[in-house]
Amino acid sequence: MTKGMRRGLNIEFRIWIYKGDVKLLGKGRVEILERIKRTGSILSASKEMKMSYRQAWQMVKEMNERAVSPLVEKKPGGKNGGGAVLTEAGEKAIVMFRKLEKRVEVFIKKNSERMEL
Amino acid sequence: MTKGMRRGLNIEFRIWIYKGDVKLLGKGRVEILERIKRTGSILSASKEMKMSYRQAWQMVKEMNERAVSPLVEKKPGGKNGGGAVLTEAGEKAIVMFRKLEKRVEVFIKKNSERMEL
DNA sequence: ATTCGTTATGCTTTTAAATGAATAACGAAA
DNA sequence: TTTCGTTATTCATTTAAAAGCATAACGAAT
Numbered sequence: 001m002t003k004g005m006r007r008g009l010n011i012e013f014r015i016w017i018y019k020g021d022v023k024l025l026g027k028g029r030v031e032i033l034e035r036i037k038r039t040g041s042i043l044s045a046s047k048e049m050k051m052s053y054r055q056a057w058q059m060v061k062e063m064n065e066r067a068v069s070p071l072v073e074k075k076p077g078g079k080n081g082g083g084a085v086l087t088e089a090g091e092k093a094i095v096m097f098r099k100l101e102k103r104v105e106v107f108i109k110k111n112s113e114r115m116e117l
Numbered sequence: 118m119t120k121g122m123r124r125g126l127n128i129e130f131r132i133w134i135y136k137g138d139v140k141l142l143g144k145g146r147v148e149i150l151e152r153i154k155r156t157g158s159i160l161s162a163s164k165e166m167k168m169s170y171r172q173a174w175q176m177v178k179e180m181n182e183r184a185v186s187p188l189v190e191k192k193p194g195g196k197n198g199g200g201a202v203l204t205e206a207g208e209k210a211i212v213m214f215r216k217l218e219k220r221v222e223v224f225i226k227k228n229s230e231r232m233e234l
Numbered sequence: 235a236t237t238c239g240t241t242a243t244g245c246t247t248t249t250a251a252a253t254g255a256a257t258a259a260c261g262a263a264a
Numbered sequence: 265t266t267t268c269g270t271t272a273t274t275c276a277t278t279t280a281a282a283a284g285c286a287t288a289a290c291g292a293a294t
Contacts, residue, residue, distance in 0.1 A: 013132045052283050067234055074241060077291030081239025093234055100228060107224050111217060117184055117210055169253050194261030198269025
């Protein structure tokens with residue numbers, strides 16, 4: 001929203017990945033995945049995003065339930081309180097989403113130049 | 118959400134047209150425009166969409182304020198209670214939005230085949 | 235066995251958005 | 265000048281989502 005803004009119109013967009021008619025992934029959830037990957041815990045991820053742990057945890061739970069195989073491996077207990085790490089499926093999910101998102105961004109940019117209202 | 122659904126993943130998306138950092142148009146607002154065009158009034162449009170007249174009216178007001186020139190011409194009073202009609206800018210807005218939306222849809226479809234998780 | 239930071243979960247509270255209801259203003263047509 | 269269905273606007277209510285809070289469960293390391 002702040003970068004590459006010139007006069008005239010600009011397009012924002014969002015994509016969601018569905019499986020049948022249940023939502024698997026969106027921007028917010030992918031961001032959670034990315035932060036879990038980097039920080040090693042749902043709690044840290046949620047704090048970074050200023051999102052309640054409650055919700056982040058719920059989202060992870062949902063993602064895991066809905067995907068064919070879990071995206072996040074959660075570890076309660078343990079030395080420093082366990083934590084959470086991405087599964088291979090989780091890693092793939094991020095890549096897939098970001099790749100498509102980037103492509104769409106470029107496409108839209110290309111197709112919305114010299115638009116005016 | 119109900120058409121063309123096969124197994125595997127499918128992508129949903131939404132686009133918004135911004136002018137600087139204020140939102141001008143989204144799917145919902147375009148739909149209002151289309152229904153105003155067809156029915157001739159904000160009230161009818163809102164009823165069709167099961168949306169409160171309050172909100173539909175507010176959205177039209179906002180669109181008109183934010184666009185360079187108004188998208189809807191509103192007519193209080195008059196024989197059968199006036200009504201509302203699209204301006205030329207309003208007509209153009211619909212076309213522009215739907216055209217881009219369609220292109221993006223096709224693009225995404227093409228770029229999300231054989232995606233899996 | 236104790237510790238410690240995380241996951242896990244229920245319950246209440248806040249917040250934001252949409253709705254609903256009520257009423258005034260409008261103005262062309264009859 | 266009366267009528268009628270719309271636009272215009274205020275205010276209270278409902279609703280849904282997110283946040284906040286409190287507490288249990290967990291389990292590797294010490």
